[in-house]
Amino acid sequence: MSEEDDEIVLQLADPPNCARCGGPGHVSAQFSHSWKNASGEEVPGSREATLCPVCDHGEPGADGLLTFFKAHESLGASELETFHNLAAAWVTVARARQADQQQLDDEYERFRNGEL
Ligand SMILES: [Zn+2]
Numbered sequence: 001m002s003e004e005d006d007e008i009v010l011q012l013a014d015p016p017n018c019a020r021c022g023g024p025g026h027v028s029a030q031f032s033h034s035w036k037n038a039s040g041e042e043v044p045g046s047r048e049a050t051l052c053p054v055c056d057h058g059e060p061g062a063d064g065l066l067t068f069f070k071a072h073e074s075l076g077a078s079e080l081e082t083f084h085n086l087a088a089a090w091v092t093v094a095r096a097r098q099a100d101q102q103q104l105d106d107e108y109e110r111f112r113n114g115e116l
Pocket of ligand 1: 018019020021022023052053054055056
């Protein structure tokens with residue numbers, strides 16, 4: 001995987017609402033996410049995750065970033081590194097979760113098609 005494939009875009013201003021509960025999100029992350037279709041071809045795509053203070057509460061990776069948002073109304077230059085580290089930890093967990101979901105959907109589809 002090249003560096004370019006792994007680009008993550010964080011949106012702090014007006015992030016979209018949480019896809020799970022519809023509440024306001026703190027920050028959203030867009031990252032590349034490729035998967036294999038039924039014929040085994042790599043399908044490039046991108047996914048988005050929103051950090052939600054309700055749904056992500058108690059999640060490893062998300063909690064650190066949520067606590068950070070509680071403590072900091074705005075992002076100062078001195079907090080950038082902390083923010084960056086916490087955001088990276090959250091995105092890692094969010095990506096893994098979505099990949100799992102993709103795999104589950106895929107397996108369910110194959111099950112329905114009688115391939116499993
Ligand atoms: Zn939510």
